[in-house]
Amino acid sequence: MVVDLERYEKIYKNFKETLKQPFLPIWHVRVNTLKISLKEAIKFFEEKGYEYERIPWIEEGFWVKTEENLAKSLEHMLGYFFIQNASSMIPPLILGPKKEDLILDLCAAPGAKTTQIATMMENKGVIIANDITYKRLKVLRGNLQRCGVLNAIITKHFGERFWKLGLKFDKILLDVPCSGTGQLKERIFQQTSLTSIKALSNLQKRLIFSASKCLEENGILVYSTCSIEPIENEEVIDFAVKNLGLKIEEIELDLPSIPGLIEFDGKKYDESLTKALRIIPSQKTEGFFICKLRK
């Protein structure tokens, strides 16, 4: 049985109304500063006559209005920018990678966030970009190549077993496979049931268990999904806080968000979950859940 949308009315005001409004016909663009400067990107937008607006939370992010297919433009093919939803640019900002860090991106494909992390590290340090299938790794490798990423090692391991390798990381991005309900596509809701959500939640718990084992003491783990479903979000974090010795940290970014839930559908979650963020789904942002944890 498909998931009942009433469920999400309890989280977001006028959720069903929001669902009826399509995303604005704008491109969400992150300039790849490994290849061009922001000044050059702005010059390009202006020369082409594109209308553009800066995404408030990220210097390299722009909403660009044009009839042209930017994903098939010369500049995109040359790796000057990455088409990536504005919400999806947030987790790497919260991870805060530094040049000297050793970073694990456990579920890395297609690589939007990996390339953003590499940009933030100015191509120094090391990122382990992991995923599980050759098909996904091929897309990941293509995107890392296109963006000129030098500091990533692409690996093929089951994420939930990665901890068995005995490696330790300063920072881990755990952008888990999810139902994608934050994308507000009717098709997704028609294909999503509570049973499938619970199965995903189990996988997500196994992944956060594995990630927590790979984290150095005092290391940072950022958990994110493009799902609005508490079973895939708060429930997973509640499990991590209560069982894996992780603590939720405050996120100091001004974002269009509401706090994580501490109660939903008769279940109570750890009170520190109010420090997690739910990016409000809108015509300019996908619904996202982000939580910063420290070991």
Added chain:
Amino acid sequence: MQTKEMIFLTRDEVKEIERVVEKNYGAKFSLKEFAVAKGKEEKIWISSKEIFDFNLSKLNVNSFGLNFGKLKRNDKIHLTIEGSQMVGKLATKNLVVLDEENAIKFMQGPDVKPKEEVNCEYHNFVIVKYKDKILGSSLLTEQGLKNMTPKSRRIPLIL
């Protein structure tokens, strides 16, 4: 340090690649700041120095760093788009310039005629440029540029 398919090169081996790049493109391009490895089919991969120091033995590595180019017979090297973008700024030979129409056409896949040739040898790889953009490298013959843009990087013909 190595994986099953990629082996890091010594400084002397890296110098040899720098020599091939200079011979073909007239560019004094230094690979000193990178860790350089050779993979299958004579492909050259470059990565951050930190990767060289990382213990890869426990990992099932698919690849690391960036595909820089592929060594060819007779002291030649076919650079990838990214390799061309790195070397292209310093290139003084085997460089061709395209006009706007042919630059788009080139990125769509067909063979094109260059607008300008800078110290070019036929039957060698040349770096392809349009304004300040480096589009990659391809084989130049008397008939024009033989297109070698990877399919995944081509602009689809029907937009």
